[in-house]
Amino acid sequence: MTTEISELLDAAARRAVPVVRGVAEDRFGEPTPCAEYAVRDLLNHLFHVVINFQALAAKKDADFTTTPDYLDGDWRTRFTDEAARLVGAWAAPGADEGVTGTMNLPARTVGSMVLLDLTVHAWDLARATGQEFTPDEGSVRALGALVDEMGPTARRMKVFGDPIDVPEGASAFGALLAATGRDPHWSPTVRA
Secondary structure (H helix, E strand, C coil): CCCCHHHHHHHHHHHHHHHHHCCCHHHCCCECCCCCCEHHHHHHHHHHHHHHHHHHHCCCCCCCCCCCCCCCCCHHHHHHHHHHHHHHHHHCCCCCCCEECCCCEEHHHHHHHHHHHHHHHHHHHHHHHCCCCCCCHHHHHHHHHHHHHHHHHHHHCCCCCCCCCCCCCCCHHHHHHHHCCCCCCCCCCCCC
16 A cells, blocks of 8 residues: 555545534444444444544554434534544654554554444444445455454454345445444344
């Protein structure tokens, strides 16, 4: 991956923010492609990831043990602001160099992990709430290698589900979703 991680995050955020902003509160209890998360839970998770990965960009530790409820007040504007801070944090000199946090992983890999969440969870939320979502093609290309490399570990840790078979000729994004255990054709009314 030769593109700066901050550029990919910026492109992903520009696609994710409208989806988050488009979620109505009356959809909070709806199911999502992440079986363990309803829409509200997934919004809180994505908020938590976006905030904590700002700290990881600065080579600080992040706490993922509990997820606060971020959905009060003007949470849509707050998410927009936090997504911009995430991009800025990863654009800082040296953010994608060395290792970061207690994960002790290469910073670029950690940046790619938040890119994956921003891309895939935006799709999850869009599918769950009936919105359109088109991922950034550069991000999808960059994430294919990450999912191939990290997939076995992510499945052992129950971060990804078992891969889903996709037909030959499936889009790169469909293949990426399937590799994370998502059915690219998931809908709230037709579930695997």
